[in-house]
Amino acid sequence: MDRNDRKYKRILIGKRIARELNDGDWCNLGIGLPTEVANHIPEGTSVFFQTENGMMGVGPAPAEGQEDKDLINAGGGFITALPGACYFDSCISFGIIRGGHLDMTVLGGLQVDERGNLANWMIPGKMVPGMGGAMDLVTGAKKVVVAMEHCDKKGNSKLLKSCTLPLTAKEKVNLIVTDMAVIEIRDNKMYLLEIAEGLTVEEVVKATEPELVIPKEIIYFGI
């Protein structure tokens, strides 16, 4: 598959993030790109997915004709319940999220900056979808991973020195996984951990606005 293909990028990012999950982890996946993560959980690893509208133990989408109108995920898509699932109300659901009980949350991003600020919920004068549960998830989860393309459609870095869009949460992002690199945010710095197969460090650095701390040994990730 072509490295510029959207599907390739989606799998590349989803698969890499799946490796961040440990056996027994409890995790929330945002709408869109982050849902890809669920397709790549390593065999032998049990991970339990929450949907913030009120359920733990999200299973795959139902077969056509098997949809239950009362069983959806936070994106409105039909889902199934795995054995061991449970339902709860929104108050308990956000208690789980805000109380720090989730091991990890994966969200999409419009911008992330080197202090770990995330912007992903509005573009002033344009799109006002609302933050939904995103602000709670980014504030509350033990580990916050952003899944996004490295650059926007115009080729500009979505990794910035300082976010220009309204923030979703302040200094909360731990890890960014893009189609080009895996980057950790620590002490207001971006640490390059891995780069996508087929790329050079120079290409990643060029596509990234803030300074990257480059590791001695380069690790590659692929699909």
Next chain:
Amino acid sequence: MDRNDRKYKRILIGKRIARELNDGDWCNLGIGLPTEVANHIPEGTSVFFQTENGMMGVGPAPAEGQEDKDLINAGGGFITALPGACYFDSCISFGIIRGGHLDMTVLGGLQVDERGNLANWMIPGKMVPGMGGAMDLVTGAKKVVVAMEHCDKKGNSKLLKSCTLPLTAKEKVNLIVTDMAVIEIRDNKMYLLEIAEGLTVEEVVKATEPELVIPKEIIYFGI
């Protein structure tokens, strides 16, 4: 029965308070004297009793040998569940109490003063049982009724100008029902509503420390 008999007083007070309840009311009865109220609900009136350890729909004590070790009231006594009962955790239980959802709460009292202050949870240097749920009940219920004897063992009025014991809650008592009188508290004044059969207004006034607003027409209550 003798008017000075403890059982007589208990029935007198319980029966009178029961008349404060309307069909369909939700109510919490404190430990001790207040529990007597449940024995006098007028026929045709449905009242639902909460126990703050986590249940709505408290029924009478079980027959001997029928006790369920997991089914007690807030005083630790075995109870039964009426049809339509439901169990909930302490957080929901006190949400009901503090959120103003109970129509009435009935509690015992050590002292009540004319501002509606109640003291019923501790005697410094002596008894420190703790407030349990009393502070929440008095603060949260729509109507707060205190059930107590009019005077203490030494014959001193338990209705005071100003409470001397540590308060349970400030300015929350609406009605006091004793073995001598029914007294409403409004605008920092005690209004005499009814007196017990066999007593005179003068006897009630004499047994009461604060000034009582005397009604034009005297109403009597009995058992």
Next chain:
Amino acid sequence: MPKIIDAKTAAAMIKPNDRVMFGSFLAVGCAETIVDEMVKLGTKDLHLICIASDYDDKGVGKLLSNKQIKSAQVSHLGTNKAIQEQYNNGEIEVEMVPQGTLMERIRAKGAGLGGVLTPTGLGTIVEEGKEILTIDGKEFLLEKPIGAEWAVIKAEKADKMGNLVYSKTARNANPVMATAAEKVIVEVNEIVEIGEINPEDVITPGIFIDYIVKV
């Protein structure tokens, strides 16, 4: 004990300028029959409290499409064109509330709290105009309760005392909203006799319910 009424009667009780909270998440767990009667009746100038504005032709979105809402507190409106348009035209006033904060604010009202301190929204536009308190060295936003004249909720089943059970993710905000409104109307698929719901399974105790509407 709650009254059993029809959806039309329920809709007619809600008056202009009333605040109405709906349990619904993208139209799942929404009292659609009551919403439909509200649309027919056309009562205007309502204040809407809901997780999301649902879809233009589904859930609470129908009230927005019919221009019955003058203001709203919601966490998401990305699935609804009507509200986006009305918002951009200044026809509707919208307070965006993070979903978890919305739930806590509604719960605070229902549980008699004067407010809660939350980290969500710190450093974002959500903090604008709000007090920031420092507790043991950490900052929190002071968020105030949200109540309403009406909660219009959806459950799977009610007994005649108003005890409720829900269905799967249709539960969502319905239980918490049942605690926070002056009057609560529940739309259910089934009404059963008292005693037919296991006391262990009740999610919303009947004390919270004023009216039951059977679909």
Next chain:
Amino acid sequence: MPKIIDAKTAAAMIKPNDRVMFGSFLAVGCAETIVDEMVKLGTKDLHLICIASDYDDKGVGKLLSNKQIKSAQVSHLGTNKAIQEQYNNGEIEVEMVPQGTLMERIRAKGAGLGGVLTPTGLGTIVEEGKEILTIDGKEFLLEKPIGAEWAVIKAEKADKMGNLVYSKTARNANPVMATAAEKVIVEVNEIVEIGEINPEDVITPGIFIDYIVKV
């Protein structure tokens, strides 16, 4: 996924100076087997968080009779002689917390709140040393979260994922305490396979549970 351990192992994990919260109401809904093992082991200097101090020979009261508690946050201790004596002798430090406030403070910890504003305790000795905030003209006490190293709770049944159901009034503070401790140990009468509890009936989701002890 929680580990299944025995009561002795559970008791041994709890160390001196640890804060331990027990779900129990006058010994109903108390993890008695674990308490018994704690008494046998005799770990001292514990901080106790509980609704009531139960009875001298039942529930958490056994730890008090055995002088294992150095401080406590409780709402009621009238049924327990040991704690009354130790309190009067100055052997134990006790913070009396109104029961509803105790529940809210524990819930606040579990739900990530920095505190809650409550009217309970205003004008009483409970307000001593606490901040009073005026919100829209009404006064409230600022009450801070209560957390612990351990919650030792009791449920009727667990599946192997830790999803819990309770029995009647033995539910009490157990569900909220399950949310507020670093590690949660649940004692159950029965452990069932994953999938054997109806997802609608789960009261405490398994995410909160670390260890399961079967009686």
